[in-house]
Amino acid sequence: MWFFHSQCTSKSRLVDKTVIITGANTGIGKETARDLYRRGARIILACRNIQKANDAIEDIKKNPPSKADREQFQGAPGELVVYQLDLSSLKSVKECAKKLLTKESAIHLLINNAGVMMCPQETTEDGFELQLQTNYIGHFLLTLLLLPKMQSSGPGCRIINVSSFLHLFGAIHNDLNLKESYGPMKAYIQSKLANILFTKELARRLKEANIDEINVYSLHPGVITTEIGRHYNTTIFPGASTIFQIFLQPFLKNPEQGAQTTIYCSVDEKAADETGLYYKECGVATPQWRAQDDQIAKDLWDKTCRLLHLECNEDFANFLKTVSQIIK
Template structure:
């Protein structure tokens, strides 16, 4: 177990709050769901595989989160658990999920964009986009914006948390070849998608402020190096034997419980409710790479992402939200 991990210290209860977590049937997503459920929240697991999501729900109901089960505040009533189908590699699935949640949920207070893929072999989605860029960035970008009208109706205290990675520091947004058709490598695609998470977080925070929308804050984070299913493609992506090396490093790799702590911090910490657009590591705000601070790239990526997911290419966020709320987008 990694000996230098900080843990979320907040004792906040979340009774009456509705939380959506993508990819919550396994890994740090499941541990985040476990924690917030036992804080009293209504937690919706948005997952590609509904059977695995339902299995996760049964586990979460019976086993309190190991990092907090002895704390007094977790002796109260847990919340509720539900599932919703979401395949981020299909924009049609993202739209259907957003439509269902916007219709079924009176309020949405917290969206945690956790799901992702890492260092996959080259693959195109049904929409014709590079798999990692769509699963890690474009799918969450579309989901967030389609749910944003409902989130803004649920203020105050709403938060949008995007799980990134320290891998962003080696990344670059390849605007002339976003799908990396000319120069694909699994690591290059992953780094680009994780950098996109941070740029999206910062640009969304800027646009919310520009639109005068208070009570919705954005966060992005590096969870740590974690023993989960996410790294199943590492051998093919880098070199044979890396997974063996990972086994040797296992004493220094976080468990999913520890890996979820910074996500939980961003979701519930009282001090963090006064912060927005920042990057976190080990339950505290820190500086991302220089390229992740490039607001020109953030604005350019925003507009390009709107085009790729089929949303109106408008500069002002309030105009975009009005279009979404009025359902003027044919595919919605």
């Protein structure tokens, strides 16, 4: 990548901090784990494929980030552990959250990174469209379940939602599951817009409830060579993945470069007093108009609660208590 390649320059160390990264066995998630592990954090790789996650751990332990002599990487590295999480199953999300709440004494950073893009139409065991559930609904529920633990782990906790610039072309449809009008890209860009709206609405609710221990961020990481295009050959045309790689090569970041904005939102001091905003290239950016609309954000929140059978309650502290009941 020869232009637009910002670096997170923060020298923050994360000794005694616990970080959860969903989808950390490859791509941006794995590179984020590699960086934060060298800053001294206990990293929880929340992944659906345990073997792939263990392989990622081996790789992260063996290979430091490319600029390993930087101040933030000096000192002892942290720890790497795996938890099973399949975001396309609410049962799995609840089990993972329950285990995390029981076993972890604190959670300081939650990085909602896992994602799928442009898959063939598929309905999950919970009855949701696959991209909607993996990219948005699964993370929505996981976050709500972990919030009380994060609140007690503060101050300075952060939740990061990895979105995409492709949200620019997205809308939130009445039929969130796109049952009658499915398109692989339509579903992806809706889910990525939902990530930003969730960030905005969660930040608003936290502020209103005077929960100032937790800030929330959403971001576009860049366009990066990862496994995200694994469905292109099926849903675009055979060979699409290779053709995109060849033509887009000069504009693509490698995964380490692609992790920089996630790392920035996770550790940088400049972002410490910001919440509810959208970032790209290690700085605040402006998302499309729908992502800035308070009513769209609130409506999506309420609709998601209804889909999850969570009682909508404007008193956020009480709302979190009722959410916690579902895993008791």
